[in-house]
Amino acid sequence: MARILDGGNPGHIAQAADALAAGRLVAFPTETVYGLGADAGQDAAVAGIFAAKGRPANHPLIVHVPNAASALTLARAIPPAAQRLMDAFWPGPLTVIVPRRDGVATAAAGGQDTLGLRCPAHPVAQALLQACAERGLIGLAAPSANQFGRVSPTTAAHVAGEFGDDVLVLDGGACPVGIESTIIDCSRGRAVLLRPGTHTRAQIEAALGEPLHDRDAQAPRASGMLASHYAPRAKVRLMSADVLQTALEVLGAGVDGVALYSRSVRPPRGMLHRAMPDDAARAAQELFAVLRDLDARGVRLIWVESPPPGPEWDGVRDRLTRAAA
Numbered sequence: 001m002a003r004i005l006d007g008g009n010p011g012h013i014a015q016a017a018d019a020l021a022a023g024r025l026v027a028f029p030t031e032t033v034y035g036l037g038a039d040a041g042q043d044a045a046v047a048g049i050f051a052a053k054g055r056p057a058n059h060p061l062i063v064h065v066p067n068a069a070s071a072l073t074l075a076r077a078i079p080p081a082a083q084r085l086m087d088a089f090w091p092g093p094l095t096v097i098v099p100r101r102d103g104v105a106t107a108a109a110g111g112q113d114t115l116g117l118r119c120p121a122h123p124v125a126q127a128l129l130q131a132c133a134e135r136g137l138i139g140l141a142a143p144s145a146n147q148f149g150r151v152s153p154t155t156a157a158h159v160a161g162e163f164g165d166d167v168l169v170l171d172g173g174a175c176p177v178g179i180e181s182t183i184i185d186c187s188r189g190r191a192v193l194l195r196p197g198t199h200t201r202a203q204i205e206a207a208l209g210e211p212l213h214d215r216d217a218q219a220p221r222a223s224g225m226l227a228s229h230y231a232p233r234a235k236v237r238l239m240s241a242d243v244l245q246t247a248l249e250v251l252g253a254g255v256d257g258v259a260l261y262s263r264s265v266r267p268p269r270g271m272l273h274r275a276m277p278d279d280a281a282r283a284a285q286e287l288f289a290v291l292r293d294l295d296a297r298g299v300r301l302i303w304v305e306s307p308p309p310g311p312e313w314d315g316v317r318d319r320l321t322r323a324a325a
Contacts, residue, residue: 029172035142060110
């Protein structure tokens with residue numbers, strides 16, 4: 001079982017920063033999910049992330065930095081679109097893909113000449129990044145702190161069950177956002193949405209002052225882009241309210257092994273059920289915790305009512321679609 005430390009204790013922050021400087025892995029909270037961190041400047045340490053997660057080495061990692069100025073140590077250039085997004089949304093749950101400076105964060109980049117950069121807003125993450133900067137670390141490569149392709153962790157307890165004693169976990173409470181950051185590719189002369197988060201397209205375009213383009217075949221690889229991702233052990237099926245209601249009527253009394261996560265559809269008597277919030281932000285905050293809880297109860301199937309069509313639900317819809325793939 002991983003060792004959990006109080007992220008509000010300055011001594012524990014220092015202990016975690018020392019461990020990272022020594023090439024060890026440390027899990028830490030961000031406002032989105034918990035990350036499994038390593039010094040981005042030590043390729044051998046970053047390789048430990050891929051090994052611990054069972055993640056392909058060509059699947060790039062996001063590098064977390066304490067502020068916008070520190071991004072210049074990792075980026076060959078900060079394109080104007082990236083600068084506008086950083087000004088508008090950093091610190092916060094938005095990642096920019098920028099040209100990578102030669103010779104830095106090579107392993108984290110997954111073989112690409114671009115790099116994803118994010119400045120998290122969580123106070124524990126900020127304290128850790130500042131302590132790392134004082135020790136000369138250029139940033140922390142950190143994907144979600146879970147086995148590759150599985151449900152992301154939003155509490156320290158989620159992380160503790162995933163890894164062995166070699167991983168320290170800084171406990172910063174439950175993550176307030178709950179799904180991973182929006183990812184915008186700014187490396188090719190126009191801003192391209194690679195992964196939706198909690199920022200809407202309208203909010204991003206307002207900050208950019210230009211249209212946001214959809215992903216194309218030339219887009220760099222980025223975290224969370226696999227068709228199947230964020231998946232529990234149980235099979236997730238995403239259905240409209242009408243289809244879900246019909247399926248429940250067909251199921252009748254045979255509810256064993258099936259759980260329901262819905263807003264408008266009522267469960268039959270005896271069915272394990274969690275109510276999905278009507279508010280997109282609240283739904284995002286609890287989504288992964290709900291999937292983990294239902295999975296831990298040993299169900300075979302998790303039936304989920306499709307989120308509403310509004311743009312504020314894009315991030316939740318993306319995670320559920322990939323969980324059900």
